[in-house]
Amino acid sequence: MASHDSLTALFEPQSVAVIGASEDRLRIGGRPLDYLLRAGYAGAIYPINPNRASVQGLPAYKDIADVSGPVDLAIVAVAAAQAPAAVQACADKGVRAVILFSSGFAETGQEGAAVQASLRQIAQRSGMRLLGPNCLGVFNARSGFFGTFTAALNQALAKPGPIAIASQSGACGGHLAYLCAQRGLGINYWITTGNEADVQLAECLLWLAQAEEVKVILAYAEAVRDGETFVRALDLARRNGKPVILLKVGRSKAGARAAASHTGALAGEDVVYDAVLRQFGAWRATSIEQALDIAYACVAGIFPASPRIGLITGSGGIGVQMADAAERVGLDVAPMPESTQGQLKELIPFIGAANPVDVTAQVVNDMSLMARCIELTLAEGKYDSILVFLSSGPSIPTVAASLLTMFAPLRGKYPERLIVLSMAAPPDTVQAFERIGFPVFEDTDRALTAIAALTQFGDSFRRQPAALKLGAVSAAQELLPRQLDEHVAKRILGAAGIPSWPETLAADPAAVRAAAEAFGVPVAIKIASPDILHKTEVGGVALGVADPAQAQEIATEMLLRVGREKPLARITGLLVSPMAQGGVETICGSLRDPVFGPVVMFGLGGIFVEVLRDVAFRRAPFDEAEAMRMIDEIRGRAVLNGVRGQPAADVGALARVLARLSVFAYERRGEVSEIDINPLLARPDGVFALDALITVA
């Protein structure tokens, strides 16, 4: 990845050339010129067109080489066949960044991909940055730089504002820009990355995360190519208190993948995206509308300190609807303090005072009652967010006027509280409430989803994780051998702080007997071999052996049977361990995600993973607090509290093991491709690996 400065030339150029500049303001080569002129872009504009003396009123150049001054950025709007020469000419001229609109490259097949690779080489050799090909370009509404041909600006250019949009899809980026404009949201930066020959989405996000003028980042991704940079971008945005709202599409394909039956397949990329976004505090929007709802609500920059929400309504029915929805999105409809309830009842005898606060139809006659209820709720309710349902009341001009007077002072008086209004009213009325600082939603459910998202951001911004102490828990410094038997795997994990159930590696059946005597019966006996992954299938497991003499016999038979089944397998001995009683069987492991690298998985054993796909993922490494959130995510979580009379498992120890596993998997990511601890027995007195497998890359 190149430095920030190289992207600055792309987003904030001082001079722009348009290669393939067209007189026709609706053509691809004409639109950017038209937009630049309409926006009053202050930098130099150089239309390049060998056939014309001027384009759209500006003097034209036959070739970019003919431009006398330096050129910060060149827009290339020519057919695919002419693109390599044009990009080379830019490099020769010393252009710092190129936006390549042309399509017909990697998206068309191998031949196009090869040409695209050559474009990338031109860029990399010269240090010039290349956006695209097959992209709709960039705009920066602050400086009036509109290096795009999106039709979404046809009717009106975007106005500047706190939103930044980064999209791999040009059409989707254009659509988002149009919708932002409809909602009155200004956009400072708008970037579409297309085929990503050089500049990728992740790098753009990182740039936006550090850009001061950006308050909210709205992104659309089909596939992240550089997971490491992507995660750095999310982390920087979080540290800078900037919400990232991501539309990551492709869930349904992953759904199909997740239907596959083995554990590895469960790590279909989509669930990993889900986990990483959650882990780093980004919001994965389920729809474009939801993404815009949340971006809109984020603009005020108030991120609630807790999920406690107060609901105020003039309709008891809508109050119940709001309470249902609030609970569904994870907000806490905590009751009003008793004393405040008393005060509210003094104001309005039949008020619903608990929460939702149902001010009843009485407020229609005396609006000051409404004001006092809201004031009391804010002053005494300790809610970090408030949703006030006003129905279509504000559609009546006199009602709107008195509500505006009532609400105007509240924003300044309670600057830390997120106060959202729900009303059905004409746009100019809604805008009047927006102007005095209140986000307005027609639908209460959409308002509550946005509030939940802002609350998640608030939680994430406040929870700045301390840097993990890497190297500390992973004491297993020995080089991993190519293949590991269960016993070695457990020893290595043990050194990394992951305990195993007691066991002895017995060299022969007599030693098995001795071990059974030492542990006390019943015992389990398992074959130990780096060459046998599925011990049960070759008759290499015996459970509940109730007698030492019988243990010796069974061991003898097992060696014979395994010898017949797997004559070439190296047998390192027989593992003997006392039978584990009680506890909850869980599964954990690590695998290498193609985008995000080592990822840790956790679930409960049996049908929870096999039938219900009830698993949680996190990108490694992470700390115990994150591991605890991971454990809390699974649907079967209650099993760990003890069901059917079982005692509760030591969930703290479980979190410790997951965090340690994550550090181990991360530190050894060069050697280890997969770790599978199945089962990991979670007992009241700790957690213990009963079996473990480490696969070396």
Next chain:
Amino acid sequence: MASHDSLTALFEPQSVAVIGASEDRLRIGGRPLDYLLRAGYAGAIYPINPNRASVQGLPAYKDIADVSGPVDLAIVAVAAAQAPAAVQACADKGVRAVILFSSGFAETGQEGAAVQASLRQIAQRSGMRLLGPNCLGVFNARSGFFGTFTAALNQALAKPGPIAIASQSGACGGHLAYLCAQRGLGINYWITTGNEADVQLAECLLWLAQAEEVKVILAYAEAVRDGETFVRALDLARRNGKPVILLKVGRSKAGARAAASHTGALAGEDVVYDAVLRQFGAWRATSIEQALDIAYACVAGIFPASPRIGLITGSGGIGVQMADAAERVGLDVAPMPESTQGQLKELIPFIGAANPVDVTAQVVNDMSLMARCIELTLAEGKYDSILVFLSSGPSIPTVAASLLTMFAPLRGKYPERLIVLSMAAPPDTVQAFERIGFPVFEDTDRALTAIAALTQFGDSFRRQPAALKLGAVSAAQELLPRQLDEHVAKRILGAAGIPSWPETLAADPAAVRAAAEAFGVPVAIKIASPDILHKTEVGGVALGVADPAQAQEIATEMLLRVGREKPLARITGLLVSPMAQGGVETICGSLRDPVFGPVVMFGLGGIFVEVLRDVAFRRAPFDEAEAMRMIDEIRGRAVLNGVRGQPAADVGALARVLARLSVFAYERRGEVSEIDINPLLARPDGVFALDALITVA
């Protein structure tokens, strides 16, 4: 319940008196008069006001008794204290229906409830129907009858149209009316039922289900009082091909109830509402906005014959977003036939031809390509619904014009296909597309949720269940005794067609031994007593008894132990049965829902019910097809297909048992309050009750 005609006087009155008529058009007694006059209501209007000669320009009467002609309906808008006298005066006058606006009755406590009961008595004695109290009244936009004081009509009266709204909450009803108007949806009937002293929501729904002028029913409910009528209304609406969209609030309270641990508590009312609505084809909307989205899309009256949906887009990215969302809401993004894909590729070389059909940016230059792609998709794709994403293209007037020309003939050419458009454009552009017959949604996810709802309606309308043969399977005609031991319960269920695992009721330990010899070991032994519900707790169960002599011994000890623990229990013997190997443990039963009567529950045993609350409900009685849908609803459904090498269970037999249980529970609803079959073992060779409990009311 009274006849339809009595409600007709409420919804279609020929003459209206307003008791408490006010000159002030904004007061409760003034608004209905104002609305009636503004609407040009054609019937007679009689303001009743003892203090004025005229009200709002109409001659006023001192008392309703002074009106010379008949009065169909009276609106009572007086203080609570005056309401009983006013309602009595109406009854004396022979008024057919009263709308009582006044509040201050059951919602305020016991005293108010008593007055409300007296109002009900006045109505019932006279045969006069009473709507309210504490309601916002009724309107009928077709006839201009506006018997309401809702402020939602303050700015504009509702226009007539295919929607009917019935709401227990007046404020919510008003809000829905306002939102319908905003979306250009006309309302023929609007009813708010308030405290429901006499007229209830369910009866109103039944009336609307038969009313010809109603095409779509939108309802808001907090608590259904008359479950039987409610179900009849849903059933009639389904038979008449009318979609019912219900906002049933109160989920979150039920959520808390569902957290309780025993099976009975799982039948928290809310899950039963969910089940009944699904069973009778109504759509339970999660938000007000969703309810309106669906009502809006229903108006065209096209309900897809299958979930197959074709997605057409000019943005590949939005195409993936649409495919994700379609899959999430249960639609089938089936691929285009190969031959059609070939034809599409001939039109546009880089088209995404499978489905979503990505027509690429090329259509911007040649709109006729778009037309031909849509035509091919409709003609050859066999999709019952189509969603076309047009982004903000139609915001450009020339683009809108050519799209309108292109789409205009399609509606007539494919009358059975649901064709929905997604665009971001100014309201007048959107309305132009609506006028030529296409529902328009800005957001693709909202469009897809609406399409999914219409597809569910289509499925429900086509699936007219045959009448169940009651009495046929329930041969157990004997009167149920007050208390039933397990053996008797199984015998009764057996007569109803629900098989049990083989067992013998042994009179004494020697007979237990004989039974064990006859069955072959291992066997299970259980105490049989109508007085012992929890056999394990008193040591009344022994499993896996491996030897007949031991069986006799164990039986002897069991009788002694139980005799000590429960000296007063009547012991009817000892149940002996062979141990059941394999199969899937399931749970089923019936219970009496306070609203809907006997309800059948089904789930998998163990953690599925206890931890995951993974259960399905249906109102009894139902057929095997419905039982199969019920089985398919549980999350752990795959377990019945066989996991971990187990063979598949006989799901057909399971459905048969659930259907028979439902018929039995329904027929015996007078006697039986609860049935608990736990476990019901589902094996490849059939399903068998291993234990059963029938609780008699």
